[in-house]
Amino acid sequence: xxxxxxxxxxxxxxxxxxxxxxxxxxxxxxxxxxxxxxxxxxxxxxxxxxxxxxxxxxxxxxxxxxxxxxxxxxxxxxxxxxxxxxxxxxxxxxxxxxxxxxxxxxxxxxxxxxxxxxxxxxxxxxxxxxxxxxxxxxxxxxxxxxxxxxxxxxxxxxxxxxxxxxxxxxxxxxxxxxxxxxxxxxxxxxxxxxxxxxxxxxxxxxxxxxxxxxxxxxxxxxxxxxxxxxxxxxxxxxxxxxxxxxxxxxxxxxxxxxxxxxxxxxxxxxxxxxxxxxxxxxxxxxxxxxxxxxxxxxxxxxxxxxxxxxxxxxxxxxxxxxxxxxxxxxxxxxxxxxxxxxxxxxxxxxxxxxxxxxxxxxxxxxxxxxxxxxxxxxxxxxxxxxxxxxxxxxxxxxxxxxxxxxxxxxxxxxxxxxxxxxxxxxxxxxxxxxxxxxxxxxxxxxxxxxxxxxxxxxxxxxxxxxxxxxxxxxxxxxxxxxxxxxxxx
Amino acid sequence: xxxxxxxxxxxxxxxxxxxxxxxxxxxxxxxxxxxxxxxxxxxxxxxxxxxxxxxxxxxxxxxxxxxxxxxxxxxxxxxxxxxxxxxxxxxxxxxxxxxxxxxxxxxxxxxxxxxxxxxxxxxxxxxxxxxxxxxxxxxxxxxxxxxxxxxxxxxxxxxxxxxxxxxxxxxxxxxxxxxxxxxxxxxxxxxxxxxxxxxxxxxxxxxxxxxxxxxxxxxxxxxxxxxxxxxxxxxxxxxxxxxxxxxxxxxxxxxxxxxxxxxxxxxxxxxxxxxxxxxxxxxxxxxxxxxxxxxxxxxxxxxxxxxxxxxxxxxxxxxxxxxxxxxxxxxxxxxxxxxxxxxxxxxxxxxxxxxxxxxxxxxxxxxxxxxxxxxxxxxxxxxxxxxxxxxxxxxxxxxxxxxxxxxxxxxxxxxxxxxxxxxxxxxxxxxxxxxxxxxxxxxxxxxxxxxxxxxxxxxxxxxxxxxxxxxxxxxxxxxxxxxxxxxxx
Numbered sequence: 001x002x003x004x005x006x007x008x009x010x011x012x013x014x015x016x017x018x019x020x021x022x023x024x025x026x027x028x029x030x031x032x033x034x035x036x037x038x039x040x041x042x043x044x045x046x047x048x049x050x051x052x053x054x055x056x057x058x059x060x061x062x063x064x065x066x067x068x069x070x071x072x073x074x075x076x077x078x079x080x081x082x083x084x085x086x087x088x089x090x091x092x093x094x095x096x097x098x099x100x101x102x103x104x105x106x107x108x109x110x111x112x113x114x115x116x117x118x119x120x121x122x123x124x125x126x127x128x129x130x131x132x133x134x135x136x137x138x139x140x141x142x143x144x145x146x147x148x149x150x151x152x153x154x155x156x157x158x159x160x161x162x163x164x165x166x167x168x169x170x171x172x173x174x175x176x177x178x179x180x181x182x183x184x185x186x187x188x189x190x191x192x193x194x195x196x197x198x199x200x201x202x203x204x205x206x207x208x209x210x211x212x213x214x215x216x217x218x219x220x221x222x223x224x225x226x227x228x229x230x231x232x233x234x235x236x237x238x239x240x241x242x243x244x245x246x247x248x249x250x251x252x253x254x255x256x257x258x259x260x261x262x263x264x265x266x267x268x269x270x271x272x273x274x275x276x277x278x279x280x281x282x283x284x285x286x287x288x289x290x291x292x293x294x295x296x297x298x299x300x301x302x303x304x305x306x307x308x309x310x311x312x313x314x315x316x317x318x319x320x321x322x323x324x325x326x327x328x329x330x331x332x333x334x335x336x337x338x339x340x341x342x343x344x345x346x347x348x349x350x351x352x353x354x355x356x357x358x359x360x361x362x363x364x365x366x367x368x369x370x371x372x373x374x375x376x377x378x379x380x381x382x383x384x385x386x387x388x389x390x391x392x393x394x395x396x397x398x399x400x401x402x403x404x405x406x407x408x409x410x411x412x413x414x415x416x417x418x419x420x421x422x423x424x425x426x427x428x429x430x431x432x433x434x435x436x437x438x439x440x441x442x443x444x445x446x447x448x449x450x451x452x453x454x455x456x457x458x459x460x461x462x463x464x465x466x467x468x469x470x471x472x473x474x475x476x477x478x479x480x481x482x483x484x485x486x487x488x489x
Numbered sequence: 490x491x492x493x494x495x496x497x498x499x500x501x502x503x504x505x506x507x508x509x510x511x512x513x514x515x516x517x518x519x520x521x522x523x524x525x526x527x528x529x530x531x532x533x534x535x536x537x538x539x540x541x542x543x544x545x546x547x548x549x550x551x552x553x554x555x556x557x558x559x560x561x562x563x564x565x566x567x568x569x570x571x572x573x574x575x576x577x578x579x580x581x582x583x584x585x586x587x588x589x590x591x592x593x594x595x596x597x598x599x600x601x602x603x604x605x606x607x608x609x610x611x612x613x614x615x616x617x618x619x620x621x622x623x624x625x626x627x628x629x630x631x632x633x634x635x636x637x638x639x640x641x642x643x644x645x646x647x648x649x650x651x652x653x654x655x656x657x658x659x660x661x662x663x664x665x666x667x668x669x670x671x672x673x674x675x676x677x678x679x680x681x682x683x684x685x686x687x688x689x690x691x692x693x694x695x696x697x698x699x700x701x702x703x704x705x706x707x708x709x710x711x712x713x714x715x716x717x718x719x720x721x722x723x724x725x726x727x728x729x730x731x732x733x734x735x736x737x738x739x740x741x742x743x744x745x746x747x748x749x750x751x752x753x754x755x756x757x758x759x760x761x762x763x764x765x766x767x768x769x770x771x772x773x774x775x776x777x778x779x780x781x782x783x784x785x786x787x788x789x790x791x792x793x794x795x796x797x798x799x800x801x802x803x804x805x806x807x808x809x810x811x812x813x814x815x816x817x818x819x820x821x822x823x824x825x826x827x828x829x830x831x832x833x834x835x836x837x838x839x840x841x842x843x844x845x846x847x848x849x850x851x852x853x854x855x856x857x858x859x860x861x862x863x864x865x866x867x868x869x870x871x872x873x874x875x876x877x878x879x880x881x882x883x884x885x886x887x888x889x890x891x892x893x894x895x896x897x898x899x900x901x902x903x904x905x906x907x908x909x910x911x912x913x914x915x916x917x918x919x920x921x922x923x924x925x926x927x928x929x930x931x932x933x934x935x936x937x938x939x940x941x942x943x944x945x946x947x948x949x950x951x952x953x954x955x956x957x958x959x960x961x962x963x964x965x966x967x968x969x970x971x972x973x974x975x976x977x978x
Contacts, residue, residue: 034647034649035647035648035649036647036660037645037646037647037650037659037660037661038660038661038664041645044647074647074648075647075648126649134653134844135652135653138648138649138650138651138652139648139651141648141651143643143644143646146643146851147639147640147643150636150639150643150851151636151640154632154635154636154639155632156526156530157526157632158523158524158525158526158530158533158563159524159563159564159627159628159630159955160523160524160615160627161526161627161821162627162628162630162819162821163624163627163819163820163821163953164623164624164820164821165820165821170526171525171526171527172526172527175527198687198846198847198848198849199846201846202846202847330651330652330850331652331653331654331844332650332651332652332653332654332845332849332850332851333849333850333851334845334846334847334848334849334850335849355623355820356821356823357687357688357690357691357823358687358691358823358847359687359823359849360687360821360822360823360824360848360849360852361819361821361822361823362635362639362821362822362851362852362855363849363851363852365526366851464652466648
């Protein structure tokens with residue numbers, strides 16, 4: 001059963017397509033409410049609803065979702081939602097009528113004093129729809145499993161865990177990662193070769209500090225990562241990407257160079273590095289004394305067959321393997337790991353310093369337990385199902401509504417690339433923003449010095465929205481896509 | 490009642506002074522066991538005991554502490570200790586006799602295979618006695634209160650908390666800090682002026698990046714902090730310290746300079762900045778457009794009267810107030826805060842980046858709850874009692890055993906300075922190391938360009954050892970002190 005309340009950003013368009021977009025998501029609700037975390041849940045919800053009405057995102061007469069579905073979406077008690085609705089009816093923001101549900105009242109007027117208090121506190125504005133490929137679904141954070149691990153970790157921790165920390169990170173976590181990474185990703189290492197960091201960026205910064213010479217990077221990748229490398233004095237050199245992944249034969253042959261790669265699933269264009277290229281880049285590293293940095297940013301999310309094993313397994317002395325929980329659990333945890341060749345361990349620790357100054361120990365111990373007791377793999381299996389379904393909704397919708405657009409990079413990960421006709425990317429990104437849909441154009445990822453032919457496309461992070469907001473985000477996306485060129489279907 | 494088992498590092502000396510040093514600590518036990526966190530607590534304890542016997546720290550015939558006191562010290566169940574002892578008796582490492590307790594067996598011999606497994610895993614070796622002023626007592630971590638807050642925080646968190654984070658840090662934490670810091674330290678601010686960081690060093694690094702020109706620092710201070718400042722391109726200029734604290738009149742008068750100070754309790758020499766100097770440095774900042782960085786590293790630990798309020802309260806637009814939980818709860822949490830003048834907030838956020846890449850959200854939310862519900866202040870009150878007692882044991886012991894040595898900087902904080910006669914500091918540090926007692930000489934803190942007369946002394950961090958190891962550490966300290974000069978006492 002579906003509730004018929006409307007998308008507040010584009011009422012007309014939404015109504016026209018409603019039956020299609022909601023898909024399996026249940027309620028079809030795509031009201032994006034952001035609780036600010038201050039005070040009781042009821043107060044937070046009331047503030048968020050008032051703010052949505054005041055800002056015009058919820059317009060007069062709009063029907064609110066039933067208690068049950070909003071409570072589920074926000075992860076709060078049903079009574080809390082009922083209380084908040086009742087209170088807002090009292091205050092005159094909402095009306096409630098038997099049979100027609102709860103709706104936004106006509107002429108709901110904010111108190112001036114309240115408006116100023118709210119605006120002073122508000123976090124940076126978030127878009128209504130977020131398809132940036134930045135984050136997994138925050139609403140899917142495995143709270144109860146995480147708390148179970150936290151409790152167990154806290155009980156089992158030895159006292160010294162709460163003193164000054166080993167800069168390599170907690171041994172419990174390094175132990176559990178050795179086993180997990182071997183099993184799931186084919187990584188071969190020992191706990192002494194692992195250094196825990198606060199995520200990929202932190203690890204890359206530590207590593208870049210000890211690198212000499214240029215770093216070969218893929219022509220499309222995160223500008224932010226290239227900046228980290230350049231800030232430490234190493235220029236980046238772009239490699240062409242073709243249908244077999246990065247052209248590793250373009251890596252400069254100078255001694256002790258470095259290549260930063262995303263072999264499991266090129267970021268963001270998609271697709272694994274071809275097996276011949278995998279061998280070739282290992283050969284390059286062996287023959288020149290070079291180093292490969294393997295960014296295994298979503299090696300865990302492969303949908304249609306077993307994931308490609310880590311490149312690191314081919315030569316642990318030539319590859320730094322890097323991973324984190326930012327995509328697999330949450331970027332809010334700030335935990336990542338570097339699996340290092342033996343010769344680099346001391347250098348990295350020299351940069352990191354004699355003490356752990358970055359990553360909190362409670363998170364590390366909790367993650368160690370979470371991994372050891374299988375909760376991590378359970379969570380990954382569950383999220384793979386969720387994301388695969390979303391991917392299928394995305395590809396299904398594009399096939400139906402915009403069949404002239406090809407969707408690529410969908411075998412793995414939390415995002416896909418919609419390949420666009422020439423000269424339409426910028427227009428599409430702008431059209432998306434106009435609907436408060438945030439996503440990235442492919443050109444935002446392009447290395448400024450790349451000589452490969454430019455591609456146009458949209459990078460669609462389908463992991464990011466909470467479940468209840470996904471269909472609305474897809475709908476907004478479809479409206480932002482360019483029309484089929486004349487003559488095409 | 491006291492147990493008569495012995496200090497394993499120096500049996501004779503310990504016996505000679507036993508009645509004095511154990512003081513109020515209850516068991517008088519000073520066996521330092523370090524559990525490695527792998528496997529069950531029973532296995533960890535067994536490994537640690539085997540390792541202590543094997544390394545010679547526990548010698549033949551040494552009596553082990555009773556179950557009860559070791560269990561309390563390590564924070565594990567009494568039965569676990571009993572099991573471990575029984576098992577080691579079985580294995581032949583220990584002997585147990587009615588009336589004489591459990592003792593190290595004669596000729597306890599390790600298995601070769603076990604030795605190699607152990608050495609491969611061992612963390613960097615820690616000293617037997619640790620009086621470095623680096624850390625509060627790790628064994629006093631408030632586990633159950635922290636877990637209570639963690640559970641509540643996890644239940645109350647909104648879903649967006651687990652997405653990409655605001656680089657200012659969680660608003661819940663900034664809210665709770667505004668109230669706490671106002672109440673406890675006289676800091677005047679708003680949540681929007683606070684930026685959460687991974688501890689003092691991280692905050693100082695962010696801040697240093699946006700500073701222009703030289704930074705005036707105290708002639709004695711952490712070399713590590715000076716390095717952070719210099720690495721970002723700002724030279725440091727030392728200020729003389731006299732009986733009124735740092736000579737703020739020596740701060741260069743050039744425009745937009747910066748002074749990094751520890752006004753509540755000069756680190757490490759002790760003593761607050763004199764009220765006239767507090768006014769003078771604020772005047773300096775106002776008249777030159779300068780900035781003061783206030784390192785309030787142990788503003789919470791003042792023993793004999795109310796703590797001096799934060800300098801920041803005098804002029805929130807001229808002072809960056811920085812604090813962390815590293816001394817007040819644990820350095821393993823990696824959470825600190827910067828309270829910024831309004832004009833610096835955006836600059837600091839520009840350096841920190843558009844997303845939270847440092848501090849995990851679960852720790853932040855837990856700390857927010859911990860502070861809001863009063864658990865933080867309760868913990869501080871408890872620790873103040875513990876540390877004051879330790880300070881009194883230290884001063885009492887020095888007065889009795891080494892009356893020629895003056896103890897200074899004891900009104901606050903987690904460390905004291907033992908002022909030494911000329912040319913005895915290096916010798917004393919070496920003598921301490923010989924007994925596996927780690928502490929710092931005052932000269933390790935001295936700015937290399939300082940022109941003030943050199944002081945000799947030992948910086949004694951009495952917060953660091955766990956309760957059961959404190960008396961042993963004090964004993965080792967007394968043995969490392971220089972004799973009274975001829976003619977004195």
